[in-house]
Amino acid sequence: MANTALPDRIRRDFPILEREVHGKPLVYLDNAASAQKPLAVIEGQREYLANHHANIHRGAHHLAQWATEAFEGARKKIAAHINAAHAEEIIFTSGSTDAINLVAQSWGRTHLSAGDTVLVTRMEHHANIVPWQMVCESRGAQVIPVNVLPDGVLDLEDFHAALKQYRPKMVAVVHASNTLGTINPVSELCAAAREAGAATLVDGSQALPHFGIDVQSIGSDFYVATAHKAYGPTGLGFLHGRKSMLEAMPPWRGGGEMIRSVSFQGTTYNDLPHKFEAGTPHISGGIAFGLALDWMNAIGMDVIAQHEQVLVQHAHSTLSAVDGVKIIGTAPNKVGVVSLIAEGLHSYDLGTLLDGQGIAVRTGHHCTEPLMDHFGLESGTLRMSFAAYTTTLEIDRATSALERAMRMLR
Amino acid sequence: MANTALPDRIRRDFPILEREVHGKPLVYLDNAASAQKPLAVIEGQREYLANHHANIHRGAHHLAQWATEAFEGARKKIAAHINAAHAEEIIFTSGSTDAINLVAQSWGRTHLSAGDTVLVTRMEHHANIVPWQMVCESRGAQVIPVNVLPDGVLDLEDFHAALKQYRPKMVAVVHASNTLGTINPVSELCAAAREAGAATLVDGSQALPHFGIDVQSIGSDFYVATAHKAYGPTGLGFLHGRKSMLEAMPPWRGGGEMIRSVSFQGTTYNDLPHKFEAGTPHISGGIAFGLALDWMNAIGMDVIAQHEQVLVQHAHSTLSAVDGVKIIGTAPNKVGVVSLIAEGLHSYDLGTLLDGQGIAVRTGHHCTEPLMDHFGLESGTLRMSFAAYTTTLEIDRATSALERAMRMLR
Amino acid sequence: MSAALIQSRQAEIIEEFALFDDWMDKYEHLIELGKDIPAINVARKTEEHLIKGCQSKVWLAADEADDGTVLFTADSDAIITKGLVGLMVRVLSGAQARAIAEADLHFLDTIGLHQHLSPTRSNGLASMVQQMRLYAAALAARRA
Amino acid sequence: MSAALIQSRQAEIIEEFALFDDWMDKYEHLIELGKDIPAINVARKTEEHLIKGCQSKVWLAADEADDGTVLFTADSDAIITKGLVGLMVRVLSGAQARAIAEADLHFLDTIGLHQHLSPTRSNGLASMVQQMRLYAAALAARRA
């Protein structure tokens, strides 16, 4: 009920969904790369820039005060949305990638030494691999990947064995895979990691748009996400960190805002969250992201999650009925992401021919090359990814378009 | 002529300038903190988000292609605007602060060793001090400040003496001071630095909005600026780096985009500019910043500079005529920034009473604490800063408001 | 009883400020009020009594009377901040520690000066109020 | 003379594609064209002849004839890319090195496939064209 009704109700919030591409109505199934933004977000950002903008913090004038309160209000909204214990545990960053680099550099440089290990999984996005490789290389430490089973489920046995064998200092795992859709049991993983003495980071980039998040019940030390995949603006993301962890960490970037006092004799740093927020932040982006959270919460994360479950089931059954199509990633717990290959065909060809029919999908390795190598998928996959506004009809149209493309290529 | 006509012509592009604050018409003189944005920028960002958004690079579909070309087009506009030799010398960052940190960490960690020095000036913004302090501390190197003369001009004698005495590895100077307005002779400084074997970074945050920039004639190795002070969006800035320097530098942030290939055996990095752009960039911000440059160039940087010269002259003569007011920073070459103190009065009180009259100024140390200490200004200064849309009438109103505030406080 | 005292003092201030609907008149009054602030002893204007992290400096001292009430003295180097500090002292000084710790302070809101209490404001008033409550809570705890 | 050859071949392709106004029909034709590509010798499908940094792989070899013309052979693992590569080879192969290096390639624009030439496109066509020009320029320089 609510499920099929959801897109009807909200599609009018997204003008782009009305447009055509190559003379065909757009079917936007590239939401895992970036979601479209509701008018509330676009207009909210516009309104802020047109009538309220000023630089924030330390400004004694009215506009500066207003902007500061709006921006800090957005921080509180994020904290509430993910059930953080304190608003100052939320650090604004320019995205998930920036947030993971912050932890890898600030925490990593102080906690990793020669011989140490960082445990990740083979399904991580490059953003949760390369920053660890970089800091590990500089410290003489090592990144160890946990195995992924053929159906796209994390190999829990291997996870627990690796915890035992390597005694990692950090366990960094993706909450939901952007390529497979797999939702990992992060509470369980964090508990086991903590038990084994490791710090934990959860990459929630693909979780935030799809279901409710509770960092206290997950029990992660660090949790990151990016706004543009969750109906928010580009250039913004956040790091949630356990207060005691963040307080003990050195700053990463230096500059204005993050200092208490600067002199050539010695500089002292500000309190949380400012210590980690050097320079003028993305003010309009922060405020607009707050509006994106409001928009999602007005619908209800459960309603969104339910709707996307219907979409995934529908896509699985429709697509796997197409001769020669194989779905990559069939974990029982998935977000709205469906990767596939078509036997003997290059995913780039398929993507191009879908584009010619107005269907926007992504093809290739989706910034998860190690996963592609693991599954032996040389030309990557074709990925359809869904949002609250996606309809089963769109999936049907994408499926027909795929069939046509396959016919043309054979 | 053109000078007095400029605001008349462009003020309609800025809806915020029509608003009231505390029931008084807003007089916005806090442009050095952040400029207001013309409708072309606000609407351009809105239009992009409403009808064209997709994640960029590696996308085979039409929207992704369109967005990529728009974003890369903005990179070319920046390159053309500052006369960079190659578009790939422009690295998008989240602001000036981020750009300086990138250089301090990537270049600094590979080039600074124990005993080395980085030369800065006493008029630097914290963003061009703290990142150097942080990397110097980690390398056993030292930050050395060059003296500033009482009128706010850089002490060139001290500069040359310091070059000789310390043989710095890096000379990092502000192009125009955000507190004093002083424009430094950066071509001369860069030439001397290069002569002495030092690399150079110029902080152009307060230059970009006010006059034309030519990085090739400046001869800097690195040049940074931030969009939000130059009529552009928040959350965006850039680093210009000489190609040979950037190519020789290791990446700073790891993640998507910046890699050529990722595996647990070893990761290889992408070419410029991508090597330094990990993660999804601020796509709408980049595109909107391109529009801000278009807007400035349609007016002409010379026209803007001339207009602001008139404003500075006017402000100097009007404000210094007020009994008890002292202008801090009277260099012959200035951008539209006028700092002042009123004898015996706290700048915070003055700022508050100006705000009560609708006048937005900034008070305090303006993220230049070492400069405030140097001049012995305990409560900082009151700073009026101008933009292309500022009028002499606004300066007159601010002056009357200041006189009233001073009367009230005495 | 102390809570009632705090309430009635707030009501008094609200009434006083109701006379001004112009922003600048309010500030004029605030500047006047700053002059009557129960001044902190000069010898106590030390680091220890300084409220940190603000553009204007605020010094604050708390003393306990025999009857368990708390007496505040304060100062600031900025005149408007001094007026605001003066208002706070006027409302809270002489009340019982527990009442101070738990006081519902709405008067700044009502008189339209609420923004000065924002933690993002650089006058340090928010930090000062927090400090007043902390002093009071500590004293109340010691008595309990 | 070679420049004229390149021009006339482009004109031919433009005429050919003028028949299709539907996007998918163009691709259909492109797929057909890919089948006629002058195939690179399998033994030469090595790292050395691979155009890097693309989602689809492109191999390209250049050989110089005695008369100074350049012959291209190529292949791709993606069919559409192969069609595009085929078009490029058809336009440039057999022309004089200098003419290739300086060729004004407008046909992809005109037939509405310009976006495939974008350096941001991950099929590697832009890199391939650059490589063709580089080969040609190197050969022309050697002869000069």
Ligand SMILES: Cc1ncc(COP(=O)(O)O)c(C=O)c1O
């Ligand atoms: C001279 C100067 N440098 C650097 C900065 C930092 O810019 P941002 O805060 O946008 O990174 C500023 C602005 O505050 C500035 O005025």
Ligand SMILES: Cc1ncc(COP(=O)(O)O)c(C=O)c1O
């Ligand atoms: C699982 C995952 N982690 C991290 C990222 C990186 O996010 P961003 O590029 O916004 O920093 C992405 C998105 O590409 C992702 O899907």
